[in-house]
Amino acid sequence: MAGLVTSFGSGAMTNSIKEIGDAACILAIGTNTTDTHPVIGLEIKKAVNKGGKLIVANPREIRLTQFADVWLQHKPGSDIALLMGMMKVIIDEGLEDKAFIEARCENLDALKESLKAYDLDFVEKTTGVPRAKIVEAARIYATTKPATLLYTMGITQHTHGTDNVMATANLAMLTGNIGKPSTGVNPLRGQNNVQGACDMGALPNVYTGYQGVADPNNKQKFETAWGAKLNDKPGLTVTEMMNAAHEGKIKAMYIVGENPTLSEADTNHTLEALRKLDFLVVQDIFQTETTREADVILPAVSFAEKDGTFTNTERRVQRVRKAVEAVGEAKPDWWITDEIARLMGAKGFDYKNAEEIMSEINKLTPSYAGITYARLEKGGLQWPCPNTEHPGTPILHTAQFSRGKGRFVPITYRPSAELPDAEYPLVLTTGRSLFQYHTGTMTRKVKGLNDILGEGKVDINPKDAQTLGIANGEMVKITSRRGSVTAKASVTGVTSEGVVFMNFHFAENCANILTNNALDPVAKTPEYKVCAVRIEKKSGELANVAV
Amino acid sequence: MADINLTIDGKQVQAKPGMTVLDAAKLAGVYVPTLCFHPDLAPYGACRLCIVEIEKMRGLPTACTTPVTEGMVVKTNTPQIQQFRRGVLELILTEHPHPCLTCWRRERCGPFDVCLRNVDVTHRCVLCPKNGICELQQVVDHIGIEQVEFPYVYREIAIDRENPFFERDYNLCIVCGRCVRVCQEIRGVGAIALTYRGSNALPGTAFGRALLDSDCQYCGACVDACPTGALIERNRKWEGAGERKVLTTCVYCGVGCQLNLTIKNGKIIESVPARENDVNRGQACVKGRFAIADVVHSPERLTKPLIKKNGKFEEASWDEALNLVASKLGSYKKEEVGIVASARCTNEENYVTQKFTRVVFGHNNVDHCARL
Ligand code: SF4
Ligand code: SF4
Ligand code: SF4
Ligand code: SF4
Ligand code: FES
Numbered sequence: 001m002a003g004l005v006t007s008f009g010s011g012a013m014t015n016s017i018k019e020i021g022d023a024a025c026i027l028a029i030g031t032n033t034t035d036t037h038p039v040i041g042l043e044i045k046k047a048v049n050k051g052g053k054l055i056v057a058n059p060r061e062i063r064l065t066q067f068a069d070v071w072l073q074h075k076p077g078s079d080i081a082l083l084m085g086m087m088k089v090i091i092d093e094g095l096e097d098k099a100f101i102e103a104r105c106e107n108l109d110a111l112k113e114s115l116k117a118y119d120l121d122f123v124e125k126t127t128g129v130p131r132a133k134i135v136e137a138a139r140i141y142a143t144t145k146p147a148t149l150l151y152t153m154g155i156t157q158h159t160h161g162t163d164n165v166m167a168t169a170n171l172a173m174l175t176g177n178i179g180k181p182s183t184g185v186n187p188l189r190g191q192n193n194v195q196g197a198c199d200m201g202a203l204p205n206v207y208t209g210y211q212g213v214a215d216p217n218n219k220q221k222f223e224t225a226w227g228a229k230l231n232d233k234p235g236l237t238v239t240e241m242m243n244a245a246h247e248g249k250i251k252a253m254y255i256v257g258e259n260p261t262l263s264e265a266d267t268n269h270t271l272e273a274l275r276k277l278d279f280l281v282v283q284d285i286f287q288t289e290t291t292r293e294a295d296v297i298l299p300a301v302s303f304a305e306k307d308g309t310f311t312n313t314e315r316r317v318q319r320v321r322k323a324v325e326a327v328g329e330a331k332p333d334w335w336i337t338d339e340i341a342r343l344m345g346a347k348g349f350d351y352k353n354a355e356e357i358m359s360e361i362n363k364l365t366p367s368y369a370g371i372t373y374a375r376l377e378k379g380g381l382q383w384p385c386p387n388t389e390h391p392g393t394p395i396l397h398t399a400q401f402s403r404g405k406g407r408f409v410p411i412t413y414r415p416s417a418e419l420p421d422a423e424y425p426l427v428l429t430t431g432r433s434l435f436q437y438h439t440g441t442m443t444r445k446v447k448g449l450n451d452i453l454g455e456g457k458v459d460i461n462p463k464d465a466q467t468l469g470i471a472n473g474e475m476v477k478i479t480s481r482r483g484s485v486t487a488k489a490s491v492t493g494v495t496s497e498g499v500v501f502m503n504f505h506f507a508e509n510c511a512n513i514l515t516n517n518a519l520d521p522v523a524k525t526p527e528y529k530v531c532a533v534r535i536e537k538k539s540g541e542l543a544n545v546a547v
Numbered sequence: 548m549a550d551i552n553l554t555i556d557g558k559q560v561q562a563k564p565g566m567t568v569l570d571a572a573k574l575a576g577v578y579v580p581t582l583c584f585h586p587d588l589a590p591y592g593a594c595r596l597c598i599v600e601i602e603k604m605r606g607l608p609t610a611c612t613t614p615v616t617e618g619m620v621v622k623t624n625t626p627q628i629q630q631f632r633r634g635v636l637e638l639i640l641t642e643h644p645h646p647c648l649t650c651w652r653r654e655r656c657g658p659f660d661v662c663l664r665n666v667d668v669t670h671r672c673v674l675c676p677k678n679g680i681c682e683l684q685q686v687v688d689h690i691g692i693e694q695v696e697f698p699y700v701y702r703e704i705a706i707d708r709e710n711p712f713f714e715r716d717y718n719l720c721i722v723c724g725r726c727v728r729v730c731q732e733i734r735g736v737g738a739i740a741l742t743y744r745g746s747n748a749l750p751g752t753a754f755g756r757a758l759l760d761s762d763c764q765y766c767g768a769c770v771d772a773c774p775t776g777a778l779i780e781r782n783r784k785w786e787g788a789g790e791r792k793v794l795t796t797c798v799y800c801g802v803g804c805q806l807n808l809t810i811k812n813g814k815i816i817e818s819v820p821a822r823e824n825d826v827n828r829g830q831a832c833v834k835g836r837f838a839i840a841d842v843v844h845s846p847e848r849l850t851k852p853l854i855k856k857n858g859k860f861e862e863a864s865w866d867e868a869l870n871l872v873a874s875k876l877g878s879y880k881k882e883e884v885g886i887v888a889s890a891r892c893t894n895e896e897n898y899v900t901q902k903f904t905r906v907v908f909g910h911n912n913v914d915h916c917a918r919l
Contacts (some may be wrong), residue, residue, distance in 0.1 A: 017802065018825050030612060038766065038832035040801045045735035067735070112605070189801035191890035193897070197915045200897035202888035204911045208898065213911050228906040235904075235911030241885040250885045250912075252876055256900050257889030263916050279875045286847055296872055297860065299849035302842065303798045304808060304815060308893025310796045312803025312826065320893055322817060323793035324806045324843065328850020329865065333889075333896040336869075337903050343873035346907050357895035379824055380803075434764060437799045438891075445845040446838040448711030452765065 001433035015148060016314045016382065016394040020048035023182040025140060025147035029057040029168065030079060034064055035434040036152055037188045037313070044150075053144050055137045058084060059429065060459075061494045070137045073496055074127040076429045077530040078124055082134065083167040084411060087174055088115045089138035089361065096142070097176030105173050106405040114410030126413065127497075142175045146182040150534075152190065166409040172365035173406045179397040184322060189313040191438060196311035199368070199383070200361070204235035209365035209383075225364055229304030239517055245273040252279040254340075256333055257300060259441055261289035265517035267510050268483050275547060283336055288441050299330040306332040307354040309376065311383070315393070317371050318380035416530040418516050420498065424532035425481060426464065427499045428514055436505035444505070456511065457490040459501040460535065465491040468535055475538045478532050480514040486538055500535065553619035561614045563785070568636045569597055569610040570576055572623060577811045580632065581637075583723040584611040584846065585772055586822075587829055588732055589731055595635050596686065599623045607631060632690050639721050640687075641697040642747075643775075646688045647672035649694050673718065675776040682774035683721060703745070709757040712837045713770050713780050717749050720777040726750050726769035733830060738763035743822050767836035771819060782840065783809070786816040794821055798891060799834040815840040881908040888915040 020043035022024065034041035041064070048054050048067045056068040057079070065071045074082045090096050091112060101108055122133045127134075141147050149172050151165075168185050177183035189195050201207040211218040219232050236244060238260060244250040246269065253274075264270040274280060274293040282294040291297045305327070308320045326332075334357060341349035351357050355373045362369050370385040370392075382392040396402070420427055435453040437443040444450060459476055460470065470476055472491040477484055478500070487502065495501050502511040516531040550561040555568075555575045562571040567590060573578045583594040590612040607628065609623075612645040622628070640648065646662075647653045656662070656673045672678045707715040724741060727750050731737045738761040742751040752761040770778045789809035797804040804827035809817045818839040820831035848858040852868035853860040863871075876884055886908075888900040897915070904913035 016825070018828075034764075037800055038764070039804055039830050042733060042735065042830055047702060048585075049732075049735075080573050191916075192796070192798045192800060192803065193892065193894065194801060194890035194915070196894040197888055197890045197897045199893070200888075200894050201901045202571070202897040202913055202915045203901075204914050207901075207905075211919075222905070226902065226906050229909055230905055231910045233911065235913060236885065238887055238914045238916060241887070241912060241914065244885070249883070251883040252879050253885045253887065254872075254876060255887040256896070257892050258887050258914065258916050260887065278879075281872050281876070285849060286845070287849065291849075295851060295855050295875075296868055297853040298868060298872070299851060299853075303891075303893075304839065304843045306893070308895045310803055311894060312796075313801035316803060316826065317894070318796045318803055318805065318826075319794070321793050321795045323795060323810055324813055327844075327848045330848070330850060331865075333892050334899045337896070339865075339869050339901045340873050340876070341899075341903050341907055343869055344877050344907050346903070348906065349903070351899070354893065354895040357898055361894065361898050380826070412834065437838075442842045443834060443838055445798070445847060446841045448765075448839055448841075449833070451711045452759070452833075489735045512849075 008164045012396070013186040013188070013314045014178060014396040015182065015186055016316075017043060017312075018149070019182040019394075020044060020148055020186075021050070023047045023052055023146055023148040025053045025055070025144035026395050027055045027057070027141050027147065027149045027171075028064055028135075029083075029149070029151050030164075031150050031152035032058065032062045032064070032148065032431060033152070034062070036432045038434060040150075040188060040313075054139050055140060059138075059496060059499055068466065070133060070140065072127070072129045072133055074129050074426050075496075076499060078127040079164045080167050080411055080413050081118065081123050081126040082129065083164075083171055084115060084413070085120060085134050086138040087111070087167075087171055088118045088120070088123070089135050090142045090171075090174055091115060092417065093139070093142075095139065096174045098491060100178075101174065104178075104400065104406055105408060106409075107408040110410045111170060111174075111408035114412065117412070117433030119241070141171070144179065146173075146180055147172075147175065147177045147298050148183055148186060149177070150186045150188060155452060163411045163414070167411055169406070170408050170411070173408065178401075178406065179395065179399070181395060184395070187313070187521070190432070192312075193310040195313055195315065196309070196317070197309055199365075204237055207364070208361060209367045211365075214221045222364070225360075228346075228348075242270050242273040245277055248276060251277060253277055253281070255280070255282045255290060255294075256337065257284055259284075259288040259438075261293070262440075262504065262510055263438065265515040267513040272506055277379070280371060283333060283439070285330070286441050286445070291391065298336050299328065300333050300336065301326045301330045305330070308332075308334075309354075309358065309371075312380075315382045316380040317368070317376065317383065318454040319376045331352050352387055418481070418530065418532045420532045424534045425498075426533050426535060428478070428480065428502065428511075428533040429499060429505050430502050430511045430515060430533050433503045433505065436503065438505065440505040453503075456487050456503050456505065458487045458535070459490050459492050459495045461495050461497045461499070462493060464500070464535075465489065468537070470535070477538045478514060479536070479538045480516070480533045482516070482547055483513040485510055485513050487492050489535075500533065551615045551617050553615055553621060555621045556623055564615075566615050567611055568599060568601070568608075568613045568615055568619070568621055568653060571615050572599075572610060572621070575732070577623055578689070579610050580689050581611060582682065582686060582721065582774055583725065585725050585729070588725065588728045588772075591724060593729065594639075594721075596632055599630060599633060600625055601626060629690065635694060636687060636690060636692060637695050637697065638795070639683075640692070640695045641699055642697075642702065643672070643719065643721055644675075644701070645687075645692075645695055645699060647678075648684065649692055676779045677719075677776035678787070680788050681776060704749075707758075708760055708781070710763070710765065712765050712782075713767065713778055715758075716777055716779070717751075718777075719775045720749055721775055722750075723780070723905070725772040725774065726778060727731070729768045729772040734764065734766055734768055734778055736762050736766075739769065765833040765837065766831065767833070768830060780817060781838070782837075783817040786811055789816050797831065797839075799832075799833040799838070804831045804835050806831065806839070808839070815843055840860055876907075882910055882912070884908055884912070886913045888913055890915050 057072040283298040338349040367384040504511040560575040592612040597610040600622040789811040805821040822829040886904040
């Protein structure tokens with residue numbers, strides 16, 4: 001979300017879910033919303049039913065394309081060219097919102113300058129989208145207001161993910177679609193509490209509420225509150241920690257409720273890193289591909305057996321309530337971490353319940369200051385919520401941006417880190433399915449879901465399948481520079497020629513064995529969405545599967 | 548816009564423009580029986596159960612489709628209306644099993660009791676999963692039907708069990724169309740439609756295919772919309788109403804749908820999307836609707852701390868496990884320890900994890916899998 005911070009000064013969904021249904025225009029780029037955020041998918045359909053225009057930009061023929069007025073089937077990794085191309089059309093045709101730009105934004109000239117590199121021939125060639133469609137999409141988005149822009153990991157999981165995000169912000173500002181109902185730049189966050197984990201400072205560079213660790217004032221504030229000596233040097237991201245473990249610089253890890261073995265890019269590398277550790281503790285509700293590597297496994301309770309809060313993708317903090325007693329001796333994650341901290345001699349880890357932790361969060365986090373359990377009984381609250389009288393904030397940047405003026409950022413197109421070549425001629429892109437969740441730790445325990453989607457398949461375009469002599473349902477071997485997996489081929493027009501697609505939920509055919517952990521330089525997000533692979537018929541020989 | 552004043556059964560009501568007579572009646576606390584009406588769907592006006600008398604209007608208009616106007620005088624409960632409603636219901640009941648509906652002993656009858664009337668098992672409410680939580684029952688009880696004049700014809704349709712999550716028993720269907728409309732209007736899927744089999748219109752997939760071969764997304768919206776036992780979640784079929792409900796937030800994606808978990812005997816028996824909120828407003832998806840109880844109550848859950856000894860995990864006490872973890876983590880140089888928090892855990896837990904890292908190890912090597 002670093003991109004949005006640069007542009008607006010704040011990196012979260014600018015508007016709320018229920019506004020989407022009232023938008024006159026929706027640009028959904030890099031999001032398979034009906035599968036990954038089904039209930040937000042309903043809002044999009046609602047807007048379309050009311051006569052709203054829908055522009056879908058996606059390399060795959062997802063369900064949403066059925067409802068779209070314009071479908072831009074751009075090549076994976078070409079989002080910047082597409083978005084900048086649209087901006088070029090808007091500027092050339094004078095469709096920008098001059099009054100808004102004048103009043104609220106800065107640095108337009110630099111953007112204009114950088115747009116010179118995006119003449120439509122280049123854009124058409126890079127994206128594979130006919131120029132007429134790009135022009136049509138640009139006109140619709142610029143003139144049909146209010147317009148909202150939605151994106152998911154299809155935008156961020158690239159080595160140029162931060163640039164992608166800034167490009168979406170440029171486009172929204174250029175057309176004045178910020179700070180009003182049913183507008184905005186709206187990253188739809190994938191996991192249930194990824195927004196909350198970021199808000200709570202489970203990140204190497206910030207405390208709660210994005211208070212930077214490098215800022216001496218913040219350091220002092222938290223040192224006083226916690227009674228401990230703190231460090232102003234930002235730490236390592238998960239991917240960097242895995243690299244450090246690989247190099248022997250990190251010797252012990254404590255993993256709370258994650259399954260990096262399947263979720264990190266380049267599974268073999270992650271697994272090697274975990275195996276090199278001297279000591280690994282994993283806390284989870286089930287055995288996973290990661291707990292198997294552990295020295296100690298601590299049993300945690302599920303969300304239905306504990307109290308707490310999650311923050312959804314629209315910054316809304318909502319209660320999680322204990323519904324049933326814990327299974328066996330399982331404990332809430334906070335309780336376990338508390339016990340370890342106390343045994344290690346730390347002070348300030350004597351919480352009696354989750355509500356007490358929230359009061360401490362309220363005191364130290366301006367944007368969460370007014371979000372108390374008492375208030376949450378009446379329903380969720382959207383941050384920023386600076387005091388207990390504040391109603392919460394459904395729309396960000398209404399009067400001004402968090403950073404003052406919205407900043408147009410000039411962007412240079414960079415191709416993905418790994419492009420197809422003679423040896424690995426196809427582009428692999430990965431994503432989620434409606435019927436499984438994340439690494440499947442939970443959902444694969446549900447027989448009904450497995451009945452519907454119980455194995456990872458690889459989607460191949462009929463033309464590529466024909467060239468390779470592959471039939472629908474046949475087992476194939478997919479190989480990248482990092483490893484290979486086998487999976488059933490699903491021959492389908494859903495993906496375009498030269499592009500293959502896999503879900504990442506399945507350990508047996510683990511897509512992340514193939515993916516590239518090349519990082520975006522700012523956000524440090526691995527390039528899950530583009531890597532080069534080749535596909536072969538699985539001819540008798542045993543596939544070299546790592547897990 | 549100004550409020551609209553009207554009178555319902557002698558009560559003064561101030562309604563908002565755009566409201567229907569049915570909405571206004573709810574506002575006034577007057578019960579009007581309905582069957583095809585659903586608050587999230589466009590007015591349909593098919594079952595005619597909600598008819599009322601309105602001064603200066605001819606006939607018996609349906610409350611669910613008639614907009615309020617200034618000065619309206621509405622009666623909802625005259626003998627004529629009740630007579631008409633009884634007729635409507637009796638007609639429905641010629642195609643719906645009703646012996647129990649008109650039997651005074653129903654509430655005291657258990658599934659295995661000997662039936663006073665010697666009724667076929669397939670025709671008994673007391674053997675229907677919806678017994679006690681059925682809208683049709685409530686409506687019949689309100690209007691009061693002692694006996695049905697016409698003979699009941701059993702449709703003899705095989706129960707459809709061809710999908711993993713819910714069963715479709717169209718012998719119990721009253722053709723209110725709520726399932727079809729929710730699938731089309733709210734979900735935008737249209738997996739089912741009213742189809743004709745002989746003279747009867749009934750909901751079904753195109754060409755009577757299995758749901759698995761249709762566009763169905765298994766969201767369960769049709770199950771939640773159904774007023775009878777025709778659509779029933781398989782796992783909770785015989786559980787009845789449950790003991791209590793707990794409102795919580797779904798764990799399966801960033802939408803954060805509000806879900807009501809129904810609890811019985813310490814177990815979750817179902818998870819139904821909550822309506823009163825600004826997030827999901829009565830909707831969910833297959834994961835939040837059908838994939839919660841099986842996960843929470845999975846026999847594969849970890850129940851005890853495990854310590855790996857000679858390459859094998861062995862059960863340990865919390866004391867042993869925690870002491871081992873604390874002493875091991877304390878034995879490295881601080882920068883040699885990395886901590887991974889979780890986007891699946893609560894805010895409070897993530898707060899504690901990052902505080903733990905920063906306070907105990909004096910560095911910032913804490914992160915979670917936010918980037919995917
Ligand atoms: S659907 Fe209702 S009325 Fe019909 S048999 Fe079941 S409980 Fe009785
Ligand atoms: S489960 Fe959902 S998609 Fe399937 S028929 Fe019912 S409403 Fe339609
Ligand atoms: S299945 Fe249920 S909701 Fe659908 S028409 Fe029949 S009674 Fe109504
Ligand atoms: S019910 Fe579905 S859409 Fe709603 S939060 Fe859960 S996973 Fe997301
Ligand atoms: S509820 Fe009004 S006609 Fe059915």
